[in-house]
Amino acid sequence: MGLYFNTRTTRDMQSKVNEQFTDDNIDFWKNFSRKKDFRKQSEGGKPLHAIAFQNGIVPDDSNAADRWKQWLKDLERDTGDQMRDIFFRHLTQKCIELSFVAHLKQSMPISIVEGNPVIVDSDGHYQVTVDIHTPTARVVRAALKRRLAAVAKRRGARKKKA
Numbered sequence: 001m002g003l004y005f006n007t008r009t010t011r012d013m014q015s016k017v018n019e020q021f022t023d024d025n026i027d028f029w030k031n032f033s034r035k036k037d038f039r040k041q042s043e044g045g046k047p048l049h050a051i052a053f054q055n056g057i058v059p060d061d062s063n064a065a066d067r068w069k070q071w072l073k074d075l076e077r078d079t080g081d082q083m084r085d086i087f088f089r090h091l092t093q094k095c096i097e098l099s100f101v102a103h104l105k106q107s108m109p110i111s112i113v114e115g116n117p118v119i120v121d122s123d124g125h126y127q128v129t130v131d132i133h134t135p136t137a138r139v140v141r142a143a144l145k146r147r148l149a150a151v152a153k154r155r156g157a158r159k160k161k162a
């Protein structure tokens with residue numbers, strides 16, 4: 001599953017994540033006992049996959065859980081603390097919605113573009129859309145194939161030297 005594929009499970013996960021960060025559900029995450037999980041890992045924050053699984057933000061299809069976990073790990077590997085910074089910065093009383101839109105792209109790595117806050121009322125409440133550009137399955141498979149070929153080539157070169 002991950003978000004490398006445009007499947008029903010992918011769309012369901014996008015909906016689940018968006019559901020968590022809107023309406024009354026976002027208030028759960030604004031509580032500092034939850035918000036602190038999004039601090040940088042070097043400052044005591046938790047990995048995104050740990051936050052997701054701890055809070056039940058997992059695929060209904062248990063066969064997709066490992067792929068979802070791996071995609072969240074890849075997201076953090078590719079974007080560093082960018083996603084957790086977005087959460088930590090916007091989980092305030094003024095933010096009423098964080099929404100995430102996955103876009104497929106034809107290159108590696110995963111990248112994130114944070115939209116400008118959209119003010120929704122005179123009290124300054126706002127919503128933010130985060131665009132996540134994620135490689136297609138074909139691109140990921142090709143990258144893995146290249147990586148495996150490079151590893152095999154290095155191993156072959158070491159054997160020739162020995």
